[in-house]
Amino acid sequence: MGFGDVRQVATGSCSDLWFVDTGMYEVIEYGSVYVLDAERPAIVETGIGTHSDRILDAIETVGLAPEDIEVIAVTHVHLDHAGGAGFLAEACPNATIVVQEIGAPHLADPERLWAGTKQAVGEQITHYVEPDPVPDARIRAVEDGDRVDLGDHSLIAHHAPGHAPHQVVYEDPANDAVFTGDAAGLYVPTRDDVLPTSPPPDFDLEQALRDVELLQELAPETLLYSHFGPAMATDQLERYARTLSDWVQAVAAARNELEDDDAVIEHFAGETAAGEVWGAEKGRGETAMNVRGVLQYLDYSTR
Numbered sequence: 001m002g003f004g005d006v007r008q009v010a011t012g013s014c015s016d017l018w019f020v021d022t023g024m025y026e027v028i029e030y031g032s033v034y035v036l037d038a039e040r041p042a043i044v045e046t047g048i049g050t051h052s053d054r055i056l057d058a059i060e061t062v063g064l065a066p067e068d069i070e071v072i073a074v075t076h077v078h079l080d081h082a083g084g085a086g087f088l089a090e091a092c093p094n095a096t097i098v099v100q101e102i103g104a105p106h107l108a109d110p111e112r113l114w115a116g117t118k119q120a121v122g123e124q125i126t127h128y129v130e131p132d133p134v135p136d137a138r139i140r141a142v143e144d145g146d147r148v149d150l151g152d153h154s155l156i157a158h159h160a161p162g163h164a165p166h167q168v169v170y171e172d173p174a175n176d177a178v179f180t181g182d183a184a185g186l187y188v189p190t191r192d193d194v195l196p197t198s199p200p201p202d203f204d205l206e207q208a209l210r211d212v213e214l215l216q217e218l219a220p221e222t223l224l225y226s227h228f229g230p231a232m233a234t235d236q237l238e239r240y241a242r243t244l245s246d247w248v249q250a251v252a253a254a255r256n257e258l259e260d261d262d263a264v265i266e267h268f269a270g271e272t273a274a275g276e277v278w279g280a281e282k283g284r285g286e287t288a289m290n291v292r293g294v295l296q297y298l299d300y301s302t303r
Contacts (some may be wrong), residue, residue, distance in 0.1 A: 001029055001229075004054040006061045009034075009142025011230040014175045016153065019229060020058035022047040024080060025127045025285075029189060029228045031080060034179065035062050036172070041232035042071035043095075044170060044179045045226050046084035049129045055084065056091055066092045071148055073155055075181025076167035077103035078199070079117045079128060081226060086110070086132025091301045097134050098148055100159065101141035103166030107134040120200050120292075123287040129169045142168065155179075158218070163197065163209030169215065177222035177230075183211040185240040187225040188277050194240045195274060196247040197227075198293040205248050205297060212241045251294040 001007065002021030012062075016037045024031025025116055033055050034044040037050040041064055047055065059066055069092040074082040077099060085097055085107055099107055110131040120123045142148070144159035148170075155170040160183040170179040185194040199207075221272050223233050254264045268291050275283030 003028065004057060006058045006202060007176060008054050009224070009230045011221070012176060013231055014177055014222055014230065017175060017177075017224075018062050019224075020031065020054055022051050022054050023227075024048055024051075025124065025278070025282050027282045030278055030282070031292055032226060032228050033058070034224060035059055035064070035291065036150065037062055037064065038153040039187040039277075040070040040149070041068050042073060042150055042153075042155070043069055043088065043092075044073050044075075044155070044224070045081050046072060046074055046088050047208055048080050048127065049083035049087050049131055050127060052084045052087040052091070055088060067094055069095045071096055071098055071150060071155070073098040073170060073179075074103075074107075074180060074215075075169060075183075075226060075249060076100060076164045077106045077113060078164060078182075079113065081181065082107060083128060083131050086134050089134045089138055090132065095138070096140050097138050097140055098140045098155070098157075100157065100166045100168045104139050104141040106166070107139055108136050108246075116201070122285060122290055124282075124289070144168070158214060161202075162206075162211040163199075164202050169211075171218055171220070172224075175222065176220055177224050178215060178218055178220040179224045179226070180215065181226055183208070184223055184225065184237060185243065186227040187223070187229065187236065188233055189231065191227050191277070192231075192236075194236050194243060195277070196240075196244050196290060198244070198247065198290045198297070200289070200296045202295040203293040203297050203303075204243065209241055210246060212237050212244075236272055247290075248294050248297070251291055252298055255295065255298065261295050264295065
């Protein structure tokens with residue numbers, strides 16, 4: 001796929017569903033946003049806001065108008081998932097913005113979220129745009145088990161806080177699919193590989209592994225990754241649990257061997273395999289961020 005390309009999801013039992021490559025971080029096949037042409041049409045995820053026009057173009061490609069969109073659902077409020085919420089809310093005047101209850105205040109007033117993002121992503125912030133607030137009256141805060149009725153489809157929210165306390169995954173029973181947010185890692189479709197995601201400040205390994213178990217219990221036919229795209233569920237979840245555990249162990253071992261945390265970050269970011277997937281700039285930035293998240297987790301877990 002290329003930037004702005006739209007494809008119908010033809011995986012498993014999926015119908016009425018499309019996804020667009022938003023060109024996040026100017027990297028192909030990193031950020032996807034889904035358009036669900038249900039009786040009450042919905043968007044799942046919003047990207048970082050920088051290329052919201054590509055999402056609006058995708059809506060038109062599907063045969064809808066922005067006014068037709070009734071639900072914009074984000075899995076969590078990290079800005080690579082929710083940064084475009086304010087822009088899309090303005091462009092889609094009839095849409096309710098759905099978010100986990102802890103994240104709802106940050107969509108209404110994103111000032112602290114913007115400041116935290118700049119600290120978390122480091123040099124990658126050049127790819128972002130400061131988010132617009134979402135009017136309070138347009139926000140629906142959901143809890144674990146809440147159902148968003150889309151007519152012939154529904155989105156069932158399942159709290160999955162290991163990546164961030166404000167994360168849910170959305171189950172779409174009609175499609176036998178789950179929108180995984182970051183709970184299932186970063187999927188690389190060209191390699192059928194799953195890479196870890198462990199950003200600061202709230203990554204929690206034990207809870208993240210429980211989130212993987214939750215997805216396994218839901219047992220969807222299709223996994224709908226925000227990073228990136230749809231995949232038939234085979235052994236990705238099992239592999240991700242191993243990958244995530246091995247990743248944390250590797251960072252912990254490096255911290256024991258190296259002189260300081262800056263050296264640990266450079267150890268991994270300097271020669272990261274992620275660069276082979278997303279290019280040197282994004283690979284280094286992604287890896288450095290994930291190392292910082294593990295280091296904070298290690299600090300917290302040893303208190």
